[in-house]
Amino acid sequence: MSDLYPLVLTSPKGLETLLLEEATDLGLVEGRSQVAAVQGQGSMETAYRLCLWSRLANRVLLVLGRFPVDNAEALYEAVRSVDWSEHMLATGSLAVEFSGRGAGIDNTHFGALKVKDAIVDSLRTAAGERPSVDKYEPDLRIHARLERGELVLSLDLSGFSLHQRGYRLQQGAAPLKENLAAAILIRAGWPRIAAEGGALSDPMCGVGTFLVEAGMMAADIAPNLKREKWGFSNWLGHVPALWSKLHGEAEARAAAGLARPPLWIRGYEADPRLIQPGRNNVERAGLSEWVKIYQGELATFEPRPDQNQTGLVVCNPPYGERLGDEASLLYLYQNLGERLRQSCLNWEAAVFTGAPELGKRMGIRSHKQYAFWNGALPCKLLLFKVLPDQFVTGRNESAAQPAPSQARMIGGQLVERPPAVRSEPARLSEGGQMFANRLQKNLKTLGKWARREGVECYRLYDADMPEYALAVDLYADWVHVQEYAPPRSIDPDKAQARLLDALAAIPQALDMDPARVVIKRRERQVGKKQYERQDQQGRFMEVGEGGVKLLVNLTDYLDTGLFLDHRPLRLRIQKEAAGKRFLNLYCYTATATVHAAKGGARSTTSVDLSKTYLDWARRNLALNGFSDKHKLEQGDVMEWLEADRGEYELIFIDPPTFSNSKRMEGVFDIQRDHVRLLDLAMARLARGGVLYFSNNFRKFQLDPSLAERYAVEEISAQTLDPDFVRNPKIHRAWRMTAR
Structure with missing residues (x-):
């Protein structure tokens, strides 16, 4: 073999340019990048250096040959043409990783099998000795890639991916791979900042991957210095003396680096469960004197308040996968x-994000952006210089003025804290300001009404401005926001930008803690989707209405447990319930039942198919001291009505538009089935009784035949309070009695 070997370095997508620069510095010649890889040539010393020192590569592959292949048999012969006795013993073990297809190779398993057979047949001895297969710790790991009729056959010198440094045995929910974290630090300029003696801080450090990678760079520690098992360890071409020399040099560099005064590298993490795993990772990396992790919330983050040092703030905020x-x-x-x-x-900052539009909401202009991939997720690295002329705030000139110096207790001593810069809230966009103005106008009007009537929960805004298609509801000191899904004709990026404009405006316009704003998306609900749990926070809060207490949950379900538009109907039921038997069909959380009980109903019966909501109904009744004389029945309403023989002086029906629950036979459709539903219910109505029927299907038409059998009066306008008069189609309601 020649002194130079063809080499291929694989990497995560997006790291190719950085990897080419790094590999060139480590001795690769004639290098060129391709998608998720770099190829070139290098000596065995270069190959070893790449294995030991590459912070960015996944694997270092030594190419054994490139062969034209047009069928499976040609692939077999190409592999067998290699003199495998130069690489492994007949008694050794191997693993084959195959990628690509074509030339009669339909799947990777078949391709890997043909490569394995060719190697085994090549090394089989007269005595019957042959290599075995070991997928986990083979003596030799072979890579075979078939692309455009060419087979590239390579030896994996790394063994397992180089991003696995060995220090991170414990990790958080969505960790960055170590080589991606290193690439982010390099793009953010950390090697330069570290060389200047700068500091580094991560306010959302998780288990400390950024911190450890930064510490290894600053202390000149080879990222794979502590790895013991390599892909070349049992390769017959391995040169142990050369490897030992390079490894010894790396150990000496690490010792010299760690002997220097440590840089200030600190991480803060709000989740107490991640603190010790993070510290364990730091200790395994040998950086306990360089890297410290503390528990701390972002709201109190101050990277180094006791000294005037600057440096780099780097973080990978959560991406978000749950409702709201x-x-x-x-x-x-x-x-x-x-x-x-x-x-x-005067610090620099680097924010790695899967939602770059949110980066625009930080109130600082990003001077550079780099595209990366975190697995299959496209991401961006946003770089900032934290300087007043980069601030996007309401009053930059005010933001640039330092606040008075403050003293603070640190380590038992009174230390003068350097003056901070007064920070104004980020400026709202023009549209966001218009939205805020509308909220404040509505609050001024509806707030007076709500205080006068003692209403705690009401709708403040309901798509008043078409471009901001939201419903904003106040639940005491919480804000519940529902985004109406935009039509397909609307650019999703524009819709998302408007949503973020509105969300930015809400806390400012309402003087509300942002932590008390919950957002959900309202789409057409099909089947039982409206009843499905969306989250698992289990956070219930108590609100008041008409002298009763009700439980709402703003986070876990699409609906909160309280339909605000039915407030007038519930209060009407409370006024009319005294001494009556009340029936609540499709009762949901039985808020109307609680009102009936408050009004003095002789008894109540509430029917719903959902056990979850009946449990909620039971809690609502118990919260108000109502437990006896109030029955909760689980079942399909139609079937229940057919079997029931009771009589009721007051009935309330608020059915879903559509339902196909697994617990019921067939499908319920309000337009198709309302006549049968109302006939069954009216059969249970006592002499002189009243039935209230309502639904929110906007295209609903009450069947005219019902008016021939019963006295029917539409009362929709009477059942809308001031917070819903802007949307008269929120529901329709009828009062029905026997003729």
């Missing part, structure tokens, strides 16, 4: 921007 995450993530990014402006003046 848009609001919490927006406010997290706004809070991050506020902390940077307030406590990190």
